[in-house]
Amino acid sequence: xxxxxxxxxxxxxxxxxxxxxxxxxxxxxxxxxxxxxxxxxxxxxxxxxxxxxxxxxxxxxxxxxxxxxxxxxxxxxxxxxxxxxx
Amino acid sequence: xxxxxxxxxxxxxxxxxxxxxxxxxxxxxxxxxxxxxxxxxxxxxxxxxxxxxxxxxxxxxxxxxxxxxxxxxxxxxxxxxxxxxxxxxxxxxxxxxxxxxxxxxxxxxxxxxxxxxxxxxxxxxxxxxxxxxxxxxxxxxxxxxxxxxxxxxxxxxxxxxxxxxxxxxxxxxxxxxxxxxxxxxxxxxxxxxxxxxxxxxxxxxxxxxxxxxxxxxxxxxxxxxxxxxxxxxxxxxxxxxxxxxxx
Amino acid sequence: xxxxxxxxxxxxxxxxxxxxxxxxxxxxxxxxxxxxxxxxxxxxxxxxxxxxxxxxxxxxxxxxxxxxxxxxxxxxxxxxxxxxxxxxxxxxxxxxxxxxxxxxxxxxxxxxxxxxxxxxxxxxxxxxxxxxxxxxxxxxxxxxxxxxxxxxxxxxxxxxxxxxxxxxxxxxxxxxxxxxxxxxxxxxxxxxxxxxxxxxx
Numbered sequence: 001x002x003x004x005x006x007x008x009x010x011x012x013x014x015x016x017x018x019x020x021x022x023x024x025x026x027x028x029x030x031x032x033x034x035x036x037x038x039x040x041x042x043x044x045x046x047x048x049x050x051x052x053x054x055x056x057x058x059x060x061x062x063x064x065x066x067x068x069x070x071x072x073x074x075x076x077x078x079x080x081x082x083x084x085x086x
Numbered sequence: 087x088x089x090x091x092x093x094x095x096x097x098x099x100x101x102x103x104x105x106x107x108x109x110x111x112x113x114x115x116x117x118x119x120x121x122x123x124x125x126x127x128x129x130x131x132x133x134x135x136x137x138x139x140x141x142x143x144x145x146x147x148x149x150x151x152x153x154x155x156x157x158x159x160x161x162x163x164x165x166x167x168x169x170x171x172x173x174x175x176x177x178x179x180x181x182x183x184x185x186x187x188x189x190x191x192x193x194x195x196x197x198x199x200x201x202x203x204x205x206x207x208x209x210x211x212x213x214x215x216x217x218x219x220x221x222x223x224x225x226x227x228x229x230x231x232x233x234x235x236x237x238x239x240x241x242x243x244x245x246x247x248x249x250x251x252x253x254x255x256x257x258x259x260x261x262x263x264x265x266x267x268x269x270x271x272x273x274x275x276x277x278x279x280x281x282x283x284x285x286x287x288x289x290x291x292x293x294x295x296x297x298x299x300x301x302x303x304x305x306x307x308x309x310x311x312x313x314x315x316x317x318x319x320x321x322x323x324x325x326x327x328x329x330x331x332x333x
Numbered sequence: 334x335x336x337x338x339x340x341x342x343x344x345x346x347x348x349x350x351x352x353x354x355x356x357x358x359x360x361x362x363x364x365x366x367x368x369x370x371x372x373x374x375x376x377x378x379x380x381x382x383x384x385x386x387x388x389x390x391x392x393x394x395x396x397x398x399x400x401x402x403x404x405x406x407x408x409x410x411x412x413x414x415x416x417x418x419x420x421x422x423x424x425x426x427x428x429x430x431x432x433x434x435x436x437x438x439x440x441x442x443x444x445x446x447x448x449x450x451x452x453x454x455x456x457x458x459x460x461x462x463x464x465x466x467x468x469x470x471x472x473x474x475x476x477x478x479x480x481x482x483x484x485x486x487x488x489x490x491x492x493x494x495x496x497x498x499x500x501x502x503x504x505x506x507x508x509x510x511x512x513x514x515x516x517x518x519x520x521x522x523x524x525x526x527x528x529x530x531x532x533x534x
Contacts, residue, residue, distance in 0.1 A: 001383050002301065002302035002326075003302060003326075003371070004324065004327070005302075005305075005324060005326045006193075006390075007131075007191060007193065007194055007325045008191060008325070008326070010131065010146060010188050010191050010192075011133045011147065011188075012189035013188065014096050015096070016165075016226065020190075020191070020192040021192075022191055022192055022193040022194070023193040024193045033137070036187060036195035037193075038194060038323075038324075038325075039324065040292045042394075043368055043369050043370060044366045045365065045366060045368060046265065046367045046368060046369045046413050046415075047367070047413075047415060047494055047514050047519060048369070048514065048517055048518075050368060050369040050370065051250065057370065057371065058426070059215050059370075063520070064517045064518045065529045066518045066533060071517065071518045073517060083192060098335070100335075100336050135335065136338040136341045137335040137336065137337055137338055137341070138337070138338065138341050138342045138343060139337055139342065140342070140343070142342075142343050142359060142416075143335070144341075156430070167363055169343075171339070176338075177341070179339075180340075182339055183336045183339075184335060184338070185335055185338075199356045294338050332430070
């Protein structure tokens with residue numbers, strides 16, 4: 001199963017951040033690459049959703065649904081800027 | 087149940103299936119009547135959720151095929167080893183309920199305020215949001231020049247064939263077939279590559295904005311080829327679908 | 334309240350076999366591929382399996398040496414924490430007992446480590462006594478890369494995330510520490526019969 005991109009977790013990102021985030025700009029904490037979340041590499045077929053940097057493959061975000069709660073780990077992101085309202 | 091709108095949260099709602107149209111042997115367009123649809127932008131998608139009697143749930147995302155203001159519709163391709171798509175394309179009936187939420191997406195969207203020439207690259211069912219963009223362009227009377235290059239396996243696999251036609255309303259439509267060459271075919275064959283795009287894509291000098299949608303491997307190749315032609319990466323928007331069913 | 338989707342259902346266990354399914358699981362026909370990252374492709378010429386302890390390699394086998402070890406054929410049911418189960422899967426692999434018997438070892442826990450950086454933790458007791466293998470064949474054929482080939486850990490009595498794909502070794506430990514999914518909220522042990530999916534279950 002090929003990985004998808006950040007568009008595929010649009011709903012999940014709204015659940016977690018309370019706002020449309022596919023256009024938000026993230027910076028990879030490992031290699032410094034910057035770009036919209038929509039362009040990140042997303043692995044969804046897993047016990048959790050793993051979002052990786054397209055350039056270095058480092059893990060930027062992990063979402064795990066533990067019972068009815070979504071646990072979010074963003075330690076791989078150096079920064080995340082919400083998009084300006086369109 | 088009273089809907090308490092929590093700002094920024096998407097709430098699930100139960101839509102009624104209002105129409106079903108078979109587009110190709112494995113593709114079906116589903117028209118929906120949701121009780122509380124706030125409208126959408128071309129390119130966005132919605133999430134669908136199925137619940138079995140034993141409580142088992144499955145969720146999938148589908149691009150919205152209808153333009154804003156039209157009756158809400160999604161177009162679904164049946165994946166052979168799929169769990170949800172065979173249900174939606176073969177079991178679902180008019181009058182059934184379908185739980186959905188949306189619209190979702192703010193990156194892969196187009197609106198007529200963008201005056202750039204439009205370059206659309208579709209791989210298989212990736213044509214769905216791009217057809218939505220073209221319908222929105224038509225609906226709003228936009229006159230931006232537009233080109234669609236649509237890669238499909240065979241001619242019967244082409245979705246919306248009558249609607250897309252060849253060229254219409256200022257839109258140039260070109261096809262490339264990857265697994266067949268019908269008699270008398272004058273379109274392209276083979277997978278999208280730099281040569282095909284040099285022929286069928288807007289030159290970078292026209293400052294176009296590109297939308298590339300389809301299976302992951304298609305998007306990687308096609309988007310890289312556009313960048314190779316000189317398109318700035320930030321002018322190439324991509325949306326990757328699950329593999330299989332693509333060209 | 335979600336409406337029931339008319340006519341939508343999953344495959345149930347055959348009649349009389351309901352007891353084979355742990356709580357909350359469904360039978361699957363296919364073999365879903367779950368991954369947290371790209372599929373590694375280590376050439377066999379570079380592949381090794383190691384038993385390590387405190388930074389020291391206690392034992393190591395190249396692919397050729399590994400293939401020369403006595404292997405077993407086993408048929409087991411497997412249960413994924415994402416709720417699918419598969420009955421009667423056939424594997425060929427080297428028992429972890431066979432590997433540990435050949436090295437001096439101590440410790441109470443192991444951390445399996447893999448190409449791509451994946452890790453998972455297990456008590457030593459749960460990978461010994463005929464409970465675990467390093468499997469290289471599935472269903473009579475070489476294990477495909479997307480399913481963990483050339484070799485994966487196989488520990489069928491626990492949730493399948495413990496059966497680490499692309500395994501390259503076991504690090505012996507005195508204390509239990511969370512591996513990849515355990516760090517993100519999954520259970521340290523993972524017994525499907527007690528439905529130990531998440532930390533705190």
